[in-house]
Amino acid sequence: MTPPEIYSVRSHDSLANSPGWDIRVVPNKFPALRIEGTVEREGVGMFDRMSGIGAHEVIIETPLHDDILYRRSDDGMVLLLDTYKKRIDDLKKDIRFHYILVFKNEGERAGASLSHPHSQIIATPIVPKRVREEVDGSLEYYGYKMRCVFCDIIREEKRFGTRIVHENASFISLCPFASRFPFEIWLLPKRHMSGYTSMTQQETIELGDCLGVTMKRLSAALGEPQYNWMLHSEPNRSVPRNPWPDVGEHYHWHFEIIPKLTRVAGFEWGTGFYINPTPPEDAADFLREVDVF
Numbered sequence: 001m002t003p004p005e006i007y008s009v010r011s012h013d014s015l016a017n018s019p020g021w022d023i024r025v026v027p028n029k030f031p032a033l034r035i036e037g038t039v040e041r042e043g044v045g046m047f048d049r050m051s052g053i054g055a056h057e058v059i060i061e062t063p064l065h066d067d068i069l070y071r072r073s074d075d076g077m078v079l080l081l082d083t084y085k086k087r088i089d090d091l092k093k094d095i096r097f098h099y100i101l102v103f104k105n106e107g108e109r110a111g112a113s114l115s116h117p118h119s120q121i122i123a124t125p126i127v128p129k130r131v132r133e134e135v136d137g138s139l140e141y142y143g144y145k146m147r148c149v150f151c152d153i154i155r156e157e158k159r160f161g162t163r164i165v166h167e168n169a170s171f172i173s174l175c176p177f178a179s180r181f182p183f184e185i186w187l188l189p190k191r192h193m194s195g196y197t198s199m200t201q202q203e204t205i206e207l208g209d210c211l212g213v214t215m216k217r218l219s220a221a222l223g224e225p226q227y228n229w230m231l232h233s234e235p236n237r238s239v240p241r242n243p244w245p246d247v248g249e250h251y252h253w254h255f256e257i258i259p260k261l262t263r264v265a266g267f268e269w270g271t272g273f274y275i276n277p278t279p280p281e282d283a284a285d286f287l288r289e290v291d292v293f
């Protein structure tokens, strides 16, 4: 019942768009952006408009409707994380797309309109505001320290240890200092890498472990909370006049995981400040102590 698939992994000799798949990627039936056309920009008086060109894909994570990937198997997680990689690599070739965002909405409060386990990919013709702020911020830091701010954060968090949730050879998850939301978690590769697709196969397996364990802890601590996760990777470097020629030096990819526990309200909308009732140190402590089955 979906549109024809863009990508799939199949265990048997099954044909595209037929049963026998482990993971499938299809175009979104109700896309936020259209794939066909050129990016047109126009001025409307003092205002600016551009055409809504981009890609909007849905990753169907498993054939099982009630499956929770991080509970079932490590293989399922690795397959999902590898599919993220394959789709980003493919979409990057289209130089109309300045950014490719992978994200997951789990539960109605997190914005999910379907209950079957899925992630989404949206390729946009401009670099989104939040990403631009991160990339510009990391460049500014690099400008006076000649170091990656994210690598520095990892070093500092390891020195304190109080905000770490889980760690393996290649990845670390932590509740960031002065985080916006209760139980907000960031997950970063320990090796400096600006782009998600630079990850090796071994690192993908370790990411599966780190994300899997982190999600199990979060789910045990909060009782299967609704959440969003977003993958922040470098902007597409193949675009003409790339504004960040040194992005490989100063940016560092990561996941942000945000359980839906509080509501963004007047104060937050009005100021861009966030009131977080749970200090990240307490959240991390709780996540480390919780029994995981």
Ligand SMILES: [Zn+2]
Pocket (backbone or CB within 6 Å): 148, 149, 150, 151, 152, 191, 192, 193, 251, 252
């Ligand atoms: Zn770094």
Ligand SMILES: [Zn+2]
Pocket (backbone or CB within 6 Å): 134, 232, 254, 256
């Ligand atoms: Zn980020």
